[in-house]
Amino acid sequence: MIPLPPMAPPGVACADALACDVACFPSREAYLDLVRAWREDGFEICADLCGVDYLGHPGRDLPEGVVATRFEVVVNLLSVSTRRRVRVRVQAGDREPRVPSLFGVYPGTEAMEREAFDLFGILFSGHPDLTRILMPEDWEGHPLRKDYAVGRVPVQFKEAPGPR
Amino acid sequence: MSDVIPETTVRVAERVDRLTAETSEGAQGLLERRVTGSSELGREVGAVLRGTGLALDPRDVDVERRDDETMIINMGPAHPSTHGVLRLMLELDGEYVLRTKPVIGYLHTGMEKTGETLSYVQGATNVTRMDYLSPISNELGFCTAVETLLGLELPARAIWIRMMMAELNRVASHLVWMATNGMDLGSTSMMIYGFRERELILAFFEKTTGLRMNNNYVRPGGVAADLPDGWEDDVTVICDTILERTDEYDELLTGQPIFRGRMEGVAPISAEEAMALGVTGPILRSTGVAWDLRRTMPYLAYDQVDFDVIVGTYGDNFDRFAVRLNEIRESIRIVRQCVERMPRGDYRAQDAKVTPPPRARIDESMEALIHHFKLFTEGFQVPAGEVYTAIESPRGELGCYLVSDGGPRPFRLHVRAPSFVNLQAVPLMMRGGMVSDAITVISSVDPIMGEVDR
Numbered sequence: 001m002i003p004l005p006p007m008a009p010p011g012v013a014c015a016d017a018l019a020c021d022v023a024c025f026p027s028r029e030a031y032l033d034l035v036r037a038w039r040e041d042g043f044e045i046c047a048d049l050c051g052v053d054y055l056g057h058p059g060r061d062l063p064e065g066v067v068a069t070r071f072e073v074v075v076n077l078l079s080v081s082t083r084r085r086v087r088v089r090v091q092a093g094d095r096e097p098r099v100p101s102l103f104g105v106y107p108g109t110e111a112m113e114r115e116a117f118d119l120f121g122i123l124f125s126g127h128p129d130l131t132r133i134l135m136p137e138d139w140e141g142h143p144l145r146k147d148y149a150v151g152r153v154p155v156q157f158k159e160a161p162g163p164r
Numbered sequence: 165m166s167d168v169i170p171e172t173t174v175r176v177a178e179r180v181d182r183l184t185a186e187t188s189e190g191a192q193g194l195l196e197r198r199v200t201g202s203s204e205l206g207r208e209v210g211a212v213l214r215g216t217g218l219a220l221d222p223r224d225v226d227v228e229r230r231d232d233e234t235m236i237i238n239m240g241p242a243h244p245s246t247h248g249v250l251r252l253m254l255e256l257d258g259e260y261v262l263r264t265k266p267v268i269g270y271l272h273t274g275m276e277k278t279g280e281t282l283s284y285v286q287g288a289t290n291v292t293r294m295d296y297l298s299p300i301s302n303e304l305g306f307c308t309a310v311e312t313l314l315g316l317e318l319p320a321r322a323i324w325i326r327m328m329m330a331e332l333n334r335v336a337s338h339l340v341w342m343a344t345n346g347m348d349l350g351s352t353s354m355m356i357y358g359f360r361e362r363e364l365i366l367a368f369f370e371k372t373t374g375l376r377m378n379n380n381y382v383r384p385g386g387v388a389a390d391l392p393d394g395w396e397d398d399v400t401v402i403c404d405t406i407l408e409r410t411d412e413y414d415e416l417l418t419g420q421p422i423f424r425g426r427m428e429g430v431a432p433i434s435a436e437e438a439m440a441l442g443v444t445g446p447i448l449r450s451t452g453v454a455w456d457l458r459r460t461m462p463y464l465a466y467d468q469v470d471f472d473v474i475v476g477t478y479g480d481n482f483d484r485f486a487v488r489l490n491e492i493r494e495s496i497r498i499v500r501q502c503v504e505r506m507p508r509g510d511y512r513a514q515d516a517k518v519t520p521p522p523r524a525r526i527d528e529s530m531e532a533l534i535h536h537f538k539l540f541t542e543g544f545q546v547p548a549g550e551v552y553t554a555i556e557s558p559r560g561e562l563g564c565y566l567v568s569d570g571g572p573r574p575f576r577l578h579v580r581a582p583s584f585v586n587l588q589a590v591p592l593m594m595r596g597g598m599v600s601d602a603i604t605v606i607s608s609v610d611p612i613m614g615e616v617d618r
Contacts, residue, residue, distance in 0.1 A: 087552060
């Protein structure tokens with residue numbers, strides 16, 4: 001496990017993650033500062049940002065002091081110069097999930113945050129262009145939420161009456 | 165980097181005015197300047213890092229230009245050069261591109277949502293359809309994530325088979341890129357050649373996996389089948405042929421004045437810009453950053469084979485071409501070493517939890533039949549946890565973020581598609597270029613829309 005960067009905001013919990021060196025769990029307030037501190041610490045690339053909807057999950061391991069919420073934003077940072085990875089998991093909220101946008105730190109998160117907004121309804125404060133990216137403009141709902149059912153088209157047999 | 169962060173406004177269609185309402189779906193498209201926010205404008209003109217280092221400085225761009233001086237045109241989603249259904253909206257001043265905005269989602273089929281309803285056994289059939297030019301890489305990324313959660317050790321042969329197939333797939337993918345890139349530049353002979361050579365590899369895939377594309381060959385625990393008899397000869401012929409033909413392409417294109425004129429110095433991108441935008445793969449390497457996950461964070465047995473990481477210097481179109489052309493040669497080198505050093509043994513882990521019994525056993529053993537049936541109907545359970553694994557696909561870092569709740573299906577399956585992220589570099593590369601260069605820019609970014617939209 002690698003230590004937090006020197007500029008990290010106080011009160012960030014850490015835990016070992018499976019496939020990377022460290023996962024840290026900032027509060028929503030400390031999130032942007034923590035990511036900025038990692039950026040200063042040599043993490044040049046934000047490899048991935050995605051949302052997770054934990055509705056119906058039996059319970060996940062979180063370090064002490066972190067209150068689990070339904071939505072989580074997971075950021076995977078990558079350091080090219082030191083060959084390290086780090087994962088930042090922030091609890092985004094339950095009813096109206098909202099976290100600060102990382103656009104000012106990593107411009108490359110723009111499309112990923114739009115995707116998380118589109119598919120989960122997570123709002124990113126300060127994002128320049130928060131529109132749907134994969135779904136049509138007038139789509140209702142956020143498809144990757146767990147309470148959004150998987151659509152199915154019934155199998156149509158030759159002789160059976162059609163769906164209409 | 166501005167310290168004042170404005171509150172989010174989710175832009176909806178009401179804000180769209182007359183012009184864009186007639187031509188587009190609305191808010192997702194490129195809007196007139198007077199209704200575009202300054203930070204978004206900065207992004208669209210590619211001002212990501214201009215001026216003050218890594219900061220976004222909206223004052224640095226030509227925000228003062230009036231709308232009646234420019235024209236917004238739409239390119240795609242059915243434009244042949246967009247390699248699928250990419251739609252670009254361009255703001256033009258005469259023939260020069262000022263702003264660009266890629267509009268995507270035309271191929272969105274909800275594969276991540278589908279992935280949550282499929283068991284881990286079925287999962288590979290889903291992800292293999294994302295990047296349809298390098299299906300093996302997709303399967304590899306997914307299976308690596310599953311195996312990490314399972315804590316599964318693979319036999320050496322499975323690792324080397326995976327590595328050989330992934331490299332052959334990289335060659336096939338780069339050949340298609342060479343072909344389509346040639347076609348975009350008007351070199352139709354290159355198109356024929358690229359697809360012809362790729363067919364050699366696809367024929368071998370068909371022989372091995374049963375399918376030319378969407379192979380579903382890499383599965384959790386190993387691969388689906390052992391290599392066919394005489395595979396060494398097949399692969400050696402492929403290597404010899406393609407290596408010889410790459411020299412021909414080199415002769416055909418590299419020194420060709422028209423080709424060089426259209427590629428050299430066009431759409432350069434710096435290493436800092438590329439990294440800030442999250443760009444990986446050949447585009448990042450063309451800027452001079454020797455970042456190749458096969459070398460820098462080795463997976464499979466890439467630390468045991470000998471190959472070079474190809475880097476460019478200027479990060480322009482020509483460097484991206486050169487990097488890909490030479491990566492074909494390096495991949496062939498790896499494949500040759502795989503042929504020489506392929507270990508004997510099992511091609512999948514003998515872990516009854518994830519591996520179905522051999523076909524012959526099913527005929528004689530009731531237990532084997534039940535085992536087989538349970539594995540393919542219910543699947544196997546994966547310990548709860550979350551994991552992010554990344555591999556080097558032909559287009560860059562292909563990551564798989566997997567959350568398991570301990571059940572037989574992923575709780576959340578997220579694929580970090582390299583093309584999706586690389587596409588963000590398009591506005592930056594397009595800026596200031598001609599419309600005709602726009603074609604070569606799209607081509608050199610090599611977006612695969614199946615992967616972008618998922």
